[in-house]
Amino acid sequence: MEESGTTRLEMFSDGIFAIAATLLVLEFTVNTRGNAPSLGYQLLHQLWPAYLAYATSFLTIGIIWINHHHVMETIVRVDRTFLFINTLLLLVVAFIPFPTRLVAHYLQIPGERDAVYAYGATLLLMAILFNVLWAYASRNGRLISEDMPPVKVRAVTQAAAVGVPLTALILVLATWTPVGGVIFACAISAFYLPGAARFDR
């Protein structure tokens, strides 16, 4: 029964993660007017902000999906407060396609700093909510299985904690170089993903 409760919660959450990741593709647009540069030129030279934003957001959603599963593996039951925080977390995850579209559109034109701020702020909020979710679940072992080895619990705590300063750095970098902020976000996702993927242990 309890088990079944977390299973359904995982399925709903996984649905949100998968759909948010797939909706990212709707950000891609090309200029089809007569006086536009050739399609090849646009694809190779003008769309790289869109590629960068797409890859960054897709990998980031992949990481949060993996980390979310580590949480769900560790806990044995959910309560109403957990479910409330989880809904807020999903609300932010499902929002990601919007700032991603902003970055894809505004990078290299006026407004790029604001776009990257919106993007970084969304990722930061997501990282904070993930920590709140985990802190609530793990405080005094509230929702955690008794059999769970402490080393595993600590691993999730560390994975959660490292997300906040790293995402905050995106915002700091963006004040100086918006493009650099997004590249940094992409880099931490790409490096972090293999480390986050502890399905084998």
Place this chain on the structure above:
Amino acid sequence: MEESGTTRLEMFSDGIFAIAATLLVLEFTVNTRGNAPSLGYQLLHQLWPAYLAYATSFLTIGIIWINHHHVMETIVRVDRTFLFINTLLLLVVAFIPFPTRLVAHYLQIPGERDAVYAYGATLLLMAILFNVLWAYASRNGRLISEDMPPVKVRAVTQAAAVGVPLTALILVLATWTPVGGVIFACAISAFYLPGAARFDR
């Protein structure tokens, strides 16, 4: 077999809930024309109706998802009438992104009252259909497990019943202050969600 019937129905319904919630993000648009206010200004000062509508609809879908699960937990089988009412309910849930977009666009400009009416009417219809679904399932214990404690059945009945007058109030409020109607809708979602989340009991 019967069990399996409800499992598949849950998965289909969960899919609709998750997709409807995630499609909400497509309502967000910014003005990218040359004479538009700066992106930062738009994000901070002009997009709040969109944020409000997004949060309200996301939390509302979260609540109906939780309540729907309480129904599915309580019943042991489905029949064709139940499935028909459930399809009508999902039809209304999947419709929510449209009035949400209307609220996001029209709040604070001419047409806002009509937008909030459309929004409130959709939520009211959803609340009514949820009550019809539950009344059909629980009348004389028609689809309910014999083992189910009456206190649990009454809890679902109360959760369902309270939705109709609360949503009707949105419409009443909107005649006087459309913005107030949406803020009220958001507030009841935010307060109601933790209460609705009875996965632990």
Place this chain on the structure above:
Amino acid sequence: MEESGTTRLEMFSDGIFAIAATLLVLEFTVNTRGNAPSLGYQLLHQLWPAYLAYATSFLTIGIIWINHHHVMETIVRVDRTFLFINTLLLLVVAFIPFPTRLVAHYLQIPGERDAVYAYGATLLLMAILFNVLWAYASRNGRLISEDMPPVKVRAVTQAAAVGVPLTALILVLATWTPVGGVIFACAISAFYLPGAARFDR
């Protein structure tokens, strides 16, 4: 193993059904230009083709989902031909949002007959493919469980067979009255759905 094969196929198919149904909402648009009729007028008097098309397609997808499950309940394994026909069926189901959008846009303006032809042809193709799928699975009991009572097999055969002439009638009606064709499509969905929903037996 075989069981697991059909489970995964059901989940993939259910995903397509649920997403196609939820994407229907994207057809709704309102005229936001300065000289447009008021939002309330548009919602009450001009958008009814969109409501009609939405309800018709949503209920139709609901029916095909239910019928598809009856097929999956009846068979014990899938082979590559079955999977190929099933993919073609899903291809048509996932296409439904496009002719739905056409009906929503063109009803009552020039082009309405073509729009309803496209809509009816899509539903007809779906009905035919469903029959092909079922004929392949049930011919000589090819993929059907030995324990399956013949009465259940005949029920699925009848449910499948009735779809083709009914959908063909939509096309015939549309030559005379396009609006009537869509209303007829909606009516058969609404009447057929409760009958199709044999989850209780």
Place this chain on the structure above:
Amino acid sequence: MEESGTTRLEMFSDGIFAIAATLLVLEFTVNTRGNAPSLGYQLLHQLWPAYLAYATSFLTIGIIWINHHHVMETIVRVDRTFLFINTLLLLVVAFIPFPTRLVAHYLQIPGERDAVYAYGATLLLMAILFNVLWAYASRNGRLISEDMPPVKVRAVTQAAAVGVPLTALILVLATWTPVGGVIFACAISAFYLPGAARFDR
């Protein structure tokens, strides 16, 4: 536990496959301006690139979904490198709706070669990543069940290997005839799909 790890990974991947396939329908647009050709003319004579692109991409996603399941059937556990490669593969699959839209729009007008290049390059990248994923999983039987018959492992290897040269041929053909490249892509999907569908063995 390990089992459960692969189950969840399959569900997340299946979600991406199903959503990417269903989002393809959003590529369809008609010209609704007053001076446009009649809707019937557009549907019958001008939209065939969109139909072709839609069918090709839908069948291709169907094939990669089936092949992905063959991989998941063969392996008994996943590790972080596997998960990383899988995320990159999903990133490319979720991207397919964009080049599909380009092909639908640009075929038969200037820019068609670039559009088909983008399309073929996406499919080639997907085929390569699928081979990398499988090579990683099967190298020295790293993630493969000990009970798995070698003939089954070889079948997956062959199905994976044949994808790369076939997709590369699309790019070669496109330099000479872009339309021919897409027709070839559609043909190999249609022929390959029944062969890929080895759920019965």
